[in-house]
Amino acid sequence: MSPFGINTNLVKMDDAPKSFADLLNPKWKGRMVKGHPAYSGTIMNATFQIARDLGWDYFEKLAKQNVLQVQSATDPPKRIALGERAIMIDGAGYLVIRGKEAGQPVDVIYPSEGTPVATSPSVLMKAAPHPNAGKLFQNWMHAREGQQLLIDYARQYSPHSQAVEKPGVRKLSDIKLMREDPEAVEKAADEVKRRYTQYFKV
Amino acid sequence: MTVALPATRAQRRFGFDLTKPVLYLFAAVLCVLIVLPLSWLFIYSLTDQKGAFTLVNFYRLFSESSFYDPLVTTFIISISSALICCTVAAPMAWLVARTDLPFAGLVRALVTASFVTPPFLGAIAWELLAAPNSGLLNQIFRALTGAERDEHLFNIYTVEGIIFVIACYTFPYVFVLVANALDRTPGELEDASSILGGGRWYTARRVTIPLVLPALLAGGLVAFLQAMTLFGSPAILALPAGFHTMTTKIWSLFQFPPKPELAAAASLPLLVLTVLLLRAEHMILGRRGYSVVGGKYGAPRLIPLRAWRWPAFGVCTAMLMLPVFLPYAALFNAAFSPIATTFVTFKTATWQNVHFVVFELSAMSLALKNTIILGTSAATVGTAIALVIAYVTTRQAVAGWRVLGFLATAPIAIPGIVLGVGLFLSYTREPFVLYGTLWILLIAFVTIALPSAYQQLQAAFRTIHPELEDASRILGATRLRCLWQITAPLLRTGIVATWCFIFVGVMRELSAAIILFTSQTKVVSVLIYDLNESGDLGAISVIGLGMLFITLAVVIAVNRIPGFGTVRFTT
Numbered sequence: 195m196s197p198f199g200i201n202t203n204l205v206k207m208d209d210a211p212k213s214f215a216d217l218l219n220p221k222w223k224g225r226m227v228k229g230h231p232a233y234s235g236t237i238m239n240a241t242f243q244i245a246r247d248l249g250w251d252y253f254e255k256l257a258k259q260n261v262l263q264v265q266s267a268t269d270p271p272k273r274i275a276l277g278e279r280a281i282m283i284d285g286a287g288y289l290v291i292r293g294k295e296a297g298q299p300v301d302v303i304y305p306s307e308g309t310p311v312a313t314s315p316s317v318l319m320k321a322a323p324h325p326n327a328g329k330l331f332q333n334w335m336h337a338r339e340g341q342q343l344l345i346d347y348a349r350q351y352s353p354h355s356q357a358v359e360k361p362g363v364r365k366l367s368d369i370k371l372m373r374e375d376p377e378a379v380e381k382a383a384d385e386v387k388r389r390y391t392q393y394f395k396v
Numbered sequence: 397m398t399v400a401l402p403a404t405r406a407q408r409r410f411g412f413d414l415t416k417p418v419l420y421l422f423a424a425v426l427c428v429l430i431v432l433p434l435s436w437l438f439i440y441s442l443t444d445q446k447g448a449f450t451l452v453n454f455y456r457l458f459s460e461s462s463f464y465d466p467l468v469t470t471f472i473i474s475i476s477s478a479l480i481c482c483t484v485a486a487p488m489a490w491l492v493a494r495t496d497l498p499f500a501g502l503v504r505a506l507v508t509a510s511f512v513t514p515p516f517l518g519a520i521a522w523e524l525l526a527a528p529n530s531g532l533l534n535q536i537f538r539a540l541t542g543a544e545r546d547e548h549l550f551n552i553y554t555v556e557g558i559i560f561v562i563a564c565y566t567f568p569y570v571f572v573l574v575a576n577a578l579d580r581t582p583g584e585l586e587d588a589s590s591i592l593g594g595g596r597w598y599t600a601r602r603v604t605i606p607l608v609l610p611a612l613l614a615g616g617l618v619a620f621l622q623a624m625t626l627f628g629s630p631a632i633l634a635l636p637a638g639f640h641t642m643t644t645k646i647w648s649l650f651q652f653p654p655k656p657e658l659a660a661a662a663s664l665p666l667l668v669l670t671v672l673l674l675r676a677e678h679m680i681l682g683r684r685g686y687s688v689v690g691g692k693y694g695a696p697r698l699i700p701l702r703a704w705r706w707p708a709f710g711v712c713t714a715m716l717m718l719p720v721f722l723p724y725a726a727l728f729n730a731a732f733s734p735i736a737t738t739f740v741t742f743k744t745a746t747w748q749n750v751h752f753v754v755f756e757l758s759a760m761s762l763a764l765k766n767t768i769i770l771g772t773s774a775a776t777v778g779t780a781i782a783l784v785i786a787y788v789t790t791r792q793a794v795a796g797w798r799v800l801g802f803l804a805t806a807p808i809a810i811p812g813i814v815l816g817v818g819l820f821l822s823y824t825r826e827p828f829v830l831y832g833t834l835w836i837l838l839i840a841f842v843t844i845a846l847p848s849a850y851q852q853l854q855a856a857f858r859t860i861h862p863e864l865e866d867a868s869r870i871l872g873a874t875r876l877r878c879l880w881q882i883t884a885p886l887l888r889t890g891i892v893a894t895w896c897f898i899f900v901g902v903m904r905e906l907s908a909a910i911i912l913f914t915s916q917t918k919v920v921s922v923l924i925y926d927l928n929e930s931g932d933l934g935a936i937s938v939i940g941l942g943m944l945f946i947t948l949a950v951v952i953a954v955n956r957i958p959g960f961g962t963v964r965f966t967t
Contacts, residue, residue: 204545224546230635232651233929262553262636265929272931276737278530298735383653391462395638 195351195369196240196267196310198303199282199290201274210281213306214248217256217283224260227270227279230396232387236267240284240310242379242386243372247307250389256283257393275300284310288349291363304364308372314350315376415875419794422784429843430803433818434810437667440660440821453661463662466640470624473559473641478620480563484715485570486612491708493578494604495699503712504575510719511568512947514904514921516628517940518565520928521723523632524730524937526552530737532726553637561629564719566622570615577611578604583697596699610680617677621670625811627907628921632928642666643813643907650911656821663814670809724944727937736933749934757935762916763923767903770834770919774841775898779891781842782849787879790857791865804850807843812907815840820911832914840908845898852897856890857883900947 200210204225211217217226229237245253262279264270270285275298282290287309293300316335318328334340341352345359351366359365379386444450457463488507492500525533534548551557581604589599630641640648642662649659701708731749733740753760782804788794789801807815819840823830830836860883868878884891906921913922920943927936 232648263638264636264931266931268930272933275735276527276530276931276933277735278527278737396635396640 195287195371196236196284196312197287197290198305199271199274199285199287200301200303201277201280201299202301203299204277204280207301207303210303212303214244214252215307217281218252218259220259222259222281225280226259226283227262227264227273227281227285228283229267229270229285230263230265230394231390233265234267236286236312237284238383238386239312239374239376239379241390242382243308243310243374244284245386245389246375246378247372250393253390253393257395261394263394263396271300291349295362302364304369306370308370311371311374312376313374416794418876419784419788422781423788423794423796423800426781426785426800426803426846429839429846430806433815433822433843434667436821437660437663437814437818440657441664443657445657453657454664456658457661457665462640463645466642466645467665469555469639470642473555473562473630474620474623476559477563477566477623478616480559481567481570481619482612482616484563485567485615486574488712488715489571489574489578490604491712493575494600495701495708496705497701497712498705498709503709503716506716506720507568507571508951509948510565510716511572512900512904512951513565513719513723513944514628514906514940515562515565515626516632516906516921516925516928517727517904517936517943518719518723519561519629519632520924520933520936520940521726522552522557522561522564524726524737524933525722526550526557527737528553532729532737532739533722535737535739552633555637555639558630558633558637561633562623562626563619565629566619566626567719569618569622570612573611573615573618574608577608581607586697600699613680614677617673617680621673621808624669625666625813625907627813627910628925631910631925643811646813646817647910650817656817659817660821663811663817666811667809667814670811674809724941727941730933730937731941733934736937749938752932753935753938759918759923759926760939763918763920766834766837766917767920770837770841771899771902774838774845774902775895777838778842778845778849778898779853779895782846782853782894783884783887783891784879786850786853786857787883790854791862791875793875801850805847808847810843812844812905813911815843816908816911819908831912832917834917836912837909837917837919840912841898841902841905844905844908845901848901849894849898852894853887853890856887860886896950899950903943903947 198211200207211219211222216222229240231238231241241253261283262273264273267284267286268289270282271289271293273279274282274290275293287302290300290302294302316332318325318332322328336354338354338356341354341357344350345352345357349360349363351359353366441453442449442451444452488503491497492503497503523531525531528534528548528551529546531548531550531552533550537543537549538545538547552561585603585607586599589603594602625643627643627647630644631647634641634644642665646659646662649655649662729740730736732745732747734744734746734748738744785800785804789797789804794800810818819836820831822828823836823839830839864882864886865875865878868882869875873881904921905919906925909919909922910925913919918926920939924936924939927933927939
């Protein structure tokens, strides 16, 4: 999931942007960091969903806000923790949650238009040497125990009906999500990169 | 009374002379190393996705601004950093080599330390220091002047920032060239000028400086080339700054889905420019190139600085703060601090970063193992090849030795990332699918290290008179045996120096490795780059300091072990 993140030392929760539209406010100019879709699958996915739901002219306006560009989805959470920028536009949400629990001055915000989301796929190889062991593992992984492990240790979200969120973390059912569409992302990848480069110059 | 002895044929130990086949084998290996990747590069740049001949790749290169802008940016960055390097390094070299600067040896050592620091590590350290909001220097500035939270003195995420960081770690090249030239200038020439009435400064102006001008120009060209072909520093600083250089653009073409044809086409301008500049440098320097040869001339007379001694030393130290003291301090701070850009105090100092790197980072042990294996094998193979080829060209032992000499220095003209692309294209197809193994990295590292290894050993060969080998050959040894038993032991110092040089070079090589690595063949430089991509600055600092420590330990150990002599890094 790719929500906003803020550095609570630099920005108070009340003043923080709560939606993508808020990000276009001139007072956030030069204070934001974002991942780049050409270098990260998570960010490619997020950028595609934002562009589909809010249009490419949203990005044209966002590019004028002097956004710090980084590559990986795991970099923006670190940047706001360092205090280099106040707001993260997209990036690995689970890292911000873990950082907050570790005492870093960060917090998540789920944008009101919807949070970009990517389901992590898992795969069983056709020519695997131990296919039955693989099937057993996948069975366990998608049952309550495996899914709870993901929540407890990685702070990922699970749609499993019996998995329990950690206290202090918003429940999956309470978050408005954008719609996922992996096939469309694959077809549009080059186009997304091209248009992004056109607006952000890298 | 004379006695005529019957002529006896000298007895040979082995049946036949292995010399010629071995020498030709080395020559063949050299050809394959150099020519194969370049030919694939040319072929790919001229074909499209389906394999048909086309010029559209080049057309896109010069018409689309997303390709053309990086070309211009790279040019600007390279020229600026070359100029800065020359302006800073030349006076420093003159102070160290030609005046009675106090602690000149220390200054030289610090320049070596700056040379040994990988440029990408320096870039990360300067990120810690000069990032506009979180940088340590900017924090100090705000604390001292009470400026607003948004204000900053330095912003490393700009073109100027990149030029500065590149210049920091490229100026040793200019320094070494100019200092060596000054060391070699015979004292007799300056004495002659004094005898004829020229004062100190007059001599410096009219005799010394014109003598080293070729070296300075050559140094400037080398600095320009280094800056143009660097990948690490631009990759770390350019994207946040909002622009591409040619090297980062080429690398971005390898992101999914990869476009090798465009990457090949984008590599060619770099290659052509490098070749042209090297031709120019060759014409300026003649055949002297880079070498340290023990002088047979008198030692140069040092110019006494008198009142300017300590100020000059102060200026040199201040200059060396930038590539050495400040970045290392920032790395130390980040290594032991919970958040990399907060100043560490005794209360907040933590071992968690060290713990993370040593125990939790799963890629670390694999990367370390790969790096050590590749470092030692590349150093050994590279030194062996360079030794044989240097022997062949110095003693002109086989036909076509001129071509071999050219091929051995040709890789200088190939930027690291271009070589990576060429090797990728050559070895991802039948029959030699080496991509994904350590072999392709070995080939890359040996090819990159070969030119300087060759030049160092060639210079060392020139100090050995052929008489020694002739004597052994008259007594019946083959060329190969003579090389093994007579010449190589005499070259011990040079061989060890070359071995260390290649080993150190492998540890800091990123431009080719970034294209050729896979998850099982990661090396430490790529690991550091990955960790920077994910923002783990504490871990990077620990690994980077470890790397520096190992490198310095190797250099110092080699200098101290009796019998190895003193090793001075020359490029």
